[in-house]
Amino acid sequence: MELVINGESIQVPNEVKTVSDLLAHFQLNKKIAIVEVNLTIIPKQQYETTTLCNGDKVEIVHFVGGG
Amino acid sequence: MNERYSRQQLFAPIGEEGQKKIAKKHVLVIGAGALGTGNAEALVRAGVGKITIVDRDYVEWSNLQRQQLYSEADAKERIPKAIAAKRRLEEVNSDVAIDAIVGDVTAQELEELIRERKPDLLIDATDNFDTRMIINDAAYKYHIPWIYGACVGSYGISYAFIPGKTPCFHCLLETVPTGGLTCDTAGIISPAVQMVVAYQVAEALKILVEDWSSLRNKLVSFDLWKNQHAAIRVDQVKKDDCPTCGAHPSYPYLSYDQQTKTAVLCGRNSVQIRPAGQRNYDLQELAELFAKQGLRVDANPYLVSVSLGEQRLVVFQDGRALIHGTKDIQEAKTIYYRYLG
Ligand SMILES: [Zn+2]
Numbered sequence: 001m002e003l004v005i006n007g008e009s010i011q012v013p014n015e016v017k018t019v020s021d022l023l024a025h026f027q028l029n030k031k032i033a034i035v036e037v038n039l040t041i042i043p044k045q046q047y048e049t050t051t052l053c054n055g056d057k058v059e060i061v062h063f064v065g066g067g
Numbered sequence: 068m069n070e071r072y073s074r075q076q077l078f079a080p081i082g083e084e085g086q087k088k089i090a091k092k093h094v095l096v097i098g099a100g101a102l103g104t105g106n107a108e109a110l111v112r113a114g115v116g117k118i119t120i121v122d123r124d125y126v127e128w129s130n131l132q133r134q135q136l137y138s139e140a141d142a143k144e145r146i147p148k149a150i151a152a153k154r155r156l157e158e159v160n161s162d163v164a165i166d167a168i169v170g171d172v173t174a175q176e177l178e179e180l181i182r183e184r185k186p187d188l189l190i191d192a193t194d195n196f197d198t199r200m201i202i203n204d205a206a207y208k209y210h211i212p213w214i215y216g217a218c219v220g221s222y223g224i225s226y227a228f229i230p231g232k233t234p235c236f237h238c239l240l241e242t243v244p245t246g247g248l249t250c251d252t253a254g255i256i257s258p259a260v261q262m263v264v265a266y267q268v269a270e271a272l273k274i275l276v277e278d279w280s281s282l283r284n285k286l287v288s289f290d291l292w293k294n295q296h297a298a299i300r301v302d303q304v305k306k307d308d309c310p311t312c313g314a315h316p317s318y319p320y321l322s323y324d325q326q327t328k329t330a331v332l333c334g335r336n337s338v339q340i341r342p343a344g345q346r347n348y349d350l351q352e353l354a355e356l357f358a359k360q361g362l363r364v365d366a367n368p369y370l371v372s373v374s375l376g377e378q379r380l381v382v383f384q385d386g387r388a389l390i391h392g393t394k395d396i397q398e399a400k401t402i403y404y405r406y407l408g
Contacts, residue, residue: 006297032240034286036299044241059297061288063240066219066255067102067194067263 004057020047022058033062071160072114085276086114092275093117095186097172097202099148100124101255102216103192104136105264110190110271111156117164118156119184122148123171123339123387125370133257145381147369169369171341171387172198173328174321177205188274189213190267195330196240197320203228203236204318207311212274216263220253221292225266226301227274227282234305235312239286254334258291329396337391338399342407346386353382357406373406380406 002011003022016025019042023029035042036059042050052058076086094115096107099122107120126134126141126148134148141151153167166184170176172193180186189206191199191213199215206213207230215236216225228235266287273281285298310317328341354366363374373380378392380402388407390399 006295008295034239034299034301034304039300041299041301041303059299061224061286061297061299064217064219064222064224065194065196065199067098067100067192067217 001052001054003052004055006059017051018048019050019052019058022052023047023060026060028060028062031062033060035060071162075113080278080281081272081276085278088277089114089272089275090116092187093119093184094188094190094271094275095180095184096120096190096192097177097198098122098192098194099134099136099152100130100192100194101133101135101257101260102218102263102267103148103190104134104152105260106190106192106216106267106271107152107156108135108159109264109268111160111163111165113268113272114160115163115275117166119166119168119180119186120149120152120156121168121170121172121180122152123169123383124148124389125381126151133255133260144367145365145370145372146367147383150369169383170385171339172201173341174201174205177201178208178321181205181209181211186211188271190271191215191217194332197330199236200320204311204320206230207235207316208318208321214267214270214274216267218259218263219255220290221256221259222288222290223259223263223266224286224288225263225270226286227270227284229274229279229282230312232279233284234301235309237311238304238306238309239301256291262289262291329400331394331396332389335391336394337389338393338396340388340390340399340403342386348382348384348386350382350384375402378402382407 002009016022019035038057072086075081076083092115094110096103099120107118125145126137128142130137136152136155147169149167149169153165156165189202189211191202202213210230212229214227286301287298289296307313310319330339332339350371354364354371357364357373365372371382378390381389388403390402393399
């Protein structure tokens with residue numbers, strides 16, 4: 001499946017079906033992140049149930065502490 | 068018209084009117100590391116009326132790669148960052164009033180600073196989430212905008228929080244990260260710092276000239292090595308029951324108890340200890356006391372540094388100490404109490 005992630009077209013493996021899978025794929029599942037799919041922010045409780053479709057526009061911003 | 072600001076005044080959204088507004092504003096910069104030095108230098112060059120810069124640390128060699136206000140001499144002499152920053156900033160622009168505070172930003176201290184000095188804007192240049200939660204609470208309590216910025220590796224993130232308009236940091240994070248997330252040890256490259264500084268200063272200038280409608284209103288992040296950029300409108304995450312920006316705020320991070328506080332510092336193999344209650348050391352006396360015990364002591368007017376084999380103890384005038392060479396809080400406390408009681 002091809003997703004537009006942070007403005008870039010990216011091919012993700014077939015195992016990636018949900019937002020939760022996607023975060024795990026990018027090793028962001030242990031970080032605090034805000035995920036937007038097609039301009040709607042997905043609440044954290046819905047990461048596992050929100051499925052992604054080919055062509056979805058996904059923005060992921062994760063929080064860091066350094067400065 | 069002062070020639071110094073001519074290019075900035077030619078920029079229509081600022082203009083002469085905007086410049087006058089900038090010159091009347093006071094910005095509190097919290098932290099004088101990479102982001103703090105970048106923000107402070109840009110704001111001082113832009114002609115802000117006053118800057119207060121607070122930092123708990125001193126300059127080390129590993130800072131020089133990205134902390135733009137510091138020199139080799141500062142690192143050699145272990146000058147506190149707030150002091151070294153003030154010296155350099157005064158060379159850059161003598162019109163700006165610059166106040167330096169060497170110390171940790173606790174809830175109590177931040178509230179005092181805000182009440183006494185009434186800053187117009189808070190710039191977050193800290194390196195941990197605990198302090199940011201305190202800044203967030205204080206900013207919403209006193210209705211002062213604050214600009215979050217953070218970076219690690221080639222990645223950076225920023226957002227401008229406007230009380231009464233935007234959701235707060237609490238709303239965005241939901242849960243407060245502990246440990247691991249704070250202490251990223253992926254290093255940092257200077258362009259990531261500069262990019263975050265650019266995002267912060269741009270929003271700061273808009274706020275200082277009161278051009279509210281031009282604010283970005285998006286949480287932005289980027290990765291300069293992976294060539295990525297993201298921006299999310301986060302208005303919808305504002306929570307009515309938020310303890311900081313909701314209908315009945317309790318500002319939980321301002322009512323932390325006043326105990327001895329310890330913190331393992333990110334990627335530094337160091338522990339900070341801040342004793343309960345105020346201490347007031349005569350540093351010269353302290354240095355002599357350590358020297359009499361046969362310890363190797365270095366001192367300057369702001370701190371005393373003692374070599375203890377594998378570890379090094381650095382004591383500030385207010386009793387705060389850094390214990391380098393350990394990540395073990397218990398070991399650090401043992402050293403602290405052994406030498407400072
Ligand atoms: Zn909130």
